[in-house]
Amino acid sequence: MNPVSFLLEVKSEMAKIVWPRRQQAIQLTLLVIVVSVVVGVYIGGLDFIFTNILNKILNR
Numbered sequence: 001m002n003p004v005s006f007l008l009e010v011k012s013e014m015a016k017i018v019w020p021r022r023q024q025a026i027q028l029t030l031l032v033i034v035v036s037v038v039v040g041v042y043i044g045g046l047d048f049i050f051t052n053i054l055n056k057i058l059n060r
């Protein structure tokens with residue numbers, strides 16, 4: 001496949017994309033941020049708990 005036909009196919013495929021509306025993009029972005037923060041806090045909490053448990057076991 002030569003570069004020209006590739007770019008023509010890319011242009012054709014890009015025309016088929018249904019882009020999200022601005023409001024939907026904002027909502028989904030906020031959802032990703034909230035889920036990321038929740039998962040980060042959860043993992044951080046587990047890390048804190050397991051670190052303290054391990055320190056108590058090793059520092060007897």
